[in-house]
Amino acid sequence: MEAKELRDGQSTEDILVLAIESSCDETAASVVRNGREVMSNIISSQIDIHTLYGGVVPEIASRKHIEKINQVIEQALKEAKVSLDNIDAIAVTYGPGLVGALLVGVAEAKAISFATGIPLVGVHHIEGHICANYIEHKELEPPFVSLVVSGGHTHLVKVADYGVYEILGRTRDDAAGEAFDKVARAIGLGYPGGPKIDKVSKEGNAEAVEFPRARVRDGEYDFSFSGLKSAVLNYLNSEKMAGREIAVADVAASFQKAVTDVLVEHSMNALDAYGFKKFALAGGVASNSALRSAMKEACEKKGIELYYPSPVFCTDNAAMIGVAGYYEYIKGVRSGLTLNAVPNLRLGDR
Numbered sequence: 001m002e003a004k005e006l007r008d009g010q011s012t013e014d015i016l017v018l019a020i021e022s023s024c025d026e027t028a029a030s031v032v033r034n035g036r037e038v039m040s041n042i043i044s045s046q047i048d049i050h051t052l053y054g055g056v057v058p059e060i061a062s063r064k065h066i067e068k069i070n071q072v073i074e075q076a077l078k079e080a081k082v083s084l085d086n087i088d089a090i091a092v093t094y095g096p097g098l099v100g101a102l103l104v105g106v107a108e109a110k111a112i113s114f115a116t117g118i119p120l121v122g123v124h125h126i127e128g129h130i131c132a133n134y135i136e137h138k139e140l141e142p143p144f145v146s147l148v149v150s151g152g153h154t155h156l157v158k159v160a161d162y163g164v165y166e167i168l169g170r171t172r173d174d175a176a177g178e179a180f181d182k183v184a185r186a187i188g189l190g191y192p193g194g195p196k197i198d199k200v201s202k203e204g205n206a207e208a209v210e211f212p213r214a215r216v217r218d219g220e221y222d223f224s225f226s227g228l229k230s231a232v233l234n235y236l237n238s239e240k241m242a243g244r245e246i247a248v249a250d251v252a253a254s255f256q257k258a259v260t261d262v263l264v265e266h267s268m269n270a271l272d273a274y275g276f277k278k279f280a281l282a283g284g285v286a287s288n289s290a291l292r293s294a295m296k297e298a299c300e301k302k303g304i305e306l307y308y309p310s311p312v313f314c315t316d317n318a319a320m321i322g323v324a325g326y327y328e329y330i331k332g333v334r335s336g337l338t339l340n341a342v343p344n345l346r347l348g349d350r
């Protein structure tokens with residue numbers, strides 16, 4: 001590749017990453033400088049079309065990604081006021097996620113890398129969610145503990161160093177966000193359920209219904225949410241059979257409290273056991289207002305510094321992939337053109 005052309009105000013030391021994310025229903029591209037500064041963050045959401053079907057339809061997601069990806073990347077470069085000549089690395093989510101959706105981003109990133117010679121760095125989606133915390137908290141550095149709660153994942157992770165992770169606990173069945181989405185559908189709030197339950201719960205009584213707080217016997221930090229979801233469904237059925245009207249806000253608030261109680265308890269136990277004083281929330285459910293305030297209260301009691309990203313960096317975005325990609329790139333990680341989408345990629349695998 002030819003010598004890098006410099007933009008105004010850019011130093012030769014600057015490292016610019018173009019990041020691409022297409023693992024689920026957001027087509028996103030971003031330019032990130034030196035791993036911490038977001039120069040552009042373009043997200044094309046498919047939520048309207050998937051709402052018609054009550055959830056993400058993988059085939060539609062792939063097709064929409066193909067339609068949008070080029071313009072999203074062009075816009076990300078334009079808003080950052082850079083061209084591909086300024087870019088040092090291309091970071092792309094290669095797993096976990098929907099295989100057809102991931103493939104669109106991976107193929108695009110490989111094509112740009114092949115045409116320009118810009119090195120390619122494959123990024124783990126969950127690593128991206130954790131790294132979203134570095135964007136607005138410039139002082140945050142590992143080690144710390146992170147709770148990643150999204151539509152597809154619930155992971156309690158020890159972040160030992162940049163790119164070095166140890167999974168302390170994970171869900172045995174449904175992800176936290178998935179439970180929010182399923183319960184929202186059952187109580188008639190529709191898709192996507194998380195934000196709707198969050199909103200309606202503000203008018204509800206979280207003590208109204210006693211839902212179970214599941215523990216996993218052989219996994220101190222593991223989670224299980226399918227029993228809670230069944231308990232909500234059973235409750236709704238028995239109320240209907242008894243001819244009683246469902247108090248939607250109360251059910252939502254009680255369900256939300258059951259989820260947050262377990263998330264808080266396991267996170268605090270892990271922080272105690274490992275002796276960490278820093279804790280970072282990540283993923284779509286990290287936007288949840290009840291979860292944030294419960295974590296805040298618990299962390300204050302223990303003198304633990306709590307971090308979480310703004311909502312735009314909690315849900316899927318490419319800026320977080322650019323941050324994670326930067327730290328992999330400066331460690332010397334390069335993916336090459338054999339990079340493939342890995343729908344069930346595990347954190348720590350390469």
Ligand code: KG4
Pocket residue numbers: 024149150151152153176177178180181192193194195198283284285286287288289314315316
């Ligand atoms: O991280 P994300 O955008 O995508 C995945 O990687 O899965 O997370 C989406 C999930 C959905 O299940 C959505 O309902 C949930 O995050 N979510 C919320 C809130 N905002 C989004 N859950 C609870 N409260 C919220 N405010």
Ligand code: ZN
Pocket residue numbers: 125129150151283284315316
């Ligand atoms: Zn995600």
